[in-house]
Amino acid sequence: MNMEEEGLPTLRQVVLDCTDARALAEFYRQLLGLRYRPGDEPPPAGRPDPTGQDWLVLRDAASGVQVAFQQVRELPEATWPDGPHPQMLHLDLTVPTVAALDAQHARALALGARLLLDRSDDPEEPLRVYADPAGHPFCIFVVPSGHGREQRHGEE
Numbered sequence: 001m002n003m004e005e006e007g008l009p010t011l012r013q014v015v016l017d018c019t020d021a022r023a024l025a026e027f028y029r030q031l032l033g034l035r036y037r038p039g040d041e042p043p044p045a046g047r048p049d050p051t052g053q054d055w056l057v058l059r060d061a062a063s064g065v066q067v068a069f070q071q072v073r074e075l076p077e078a079t080w081p082d083g084p085h086p087q088m089l090h091l092d093l094t095v096p097t098v099a100a101l102d103a104q105h106a107r108a109l110a111l112g113a114r115l116l117l118d119r120s121d122d123p124e125e126p127l128r129v130y131a132d133p134a135g136h137p138f139c140i141f142v143v144p145s146g147h148g149r150e151q152r153h154g155e156e
Contacts, residue, residue, distance in 0.1 A: 014091065017070050018071065018072065018075060018136075024069050030111050031107065031108060032067075034058035035058065035060075055068065055071065077131070089136075090129075092141070095140060100142075101142050105120070113132055114130060127141030127142070
């Protein structure tokens with residue numbers, strides 16, 4: 001009997017609230033190499049973007065992973081690790097080597113991420129924590145190819 005027959009829900013996507021859905025979708029599209037769901041692509045330059053003012057979906061055709069962006073009027077930026085606004089949710093992204101971590105660090109910053117924590121020299125689990133352009137924290141950490149997710153970060 002499969003999960004659907006047992007009545008268990010299926011995770012469809014992660015949805016991030018944001019005050020500029022198009023800008024945040026573009027950040028993650030470029031960072032992760034995802035593609036827009038048909039109909040969610042940006043309009044030609046100078047044309048109105050009604051879809052970008054509401055709800056956008058990015059997809060990874062190979063894995064089925066989806067990230068959606070929901071426009072909201074206001075959103076307090078997370079004050080991770082301390083402060084009045086907890087992160088509530090964050091994305092974990094992995095790379096196979098420290099060299100790849102360093103390469104993605106440069107890309108993330110160039111795309112508009114802000115570094116929050118640098119533990120890239122940790123011998124057990126090199127990682128960096130960033131805030132995306134809307135202030136949502138996300139991590140990039142090393143999980144060598146062929147290893148499961150028994151890293152410390154997965155236990156936090």
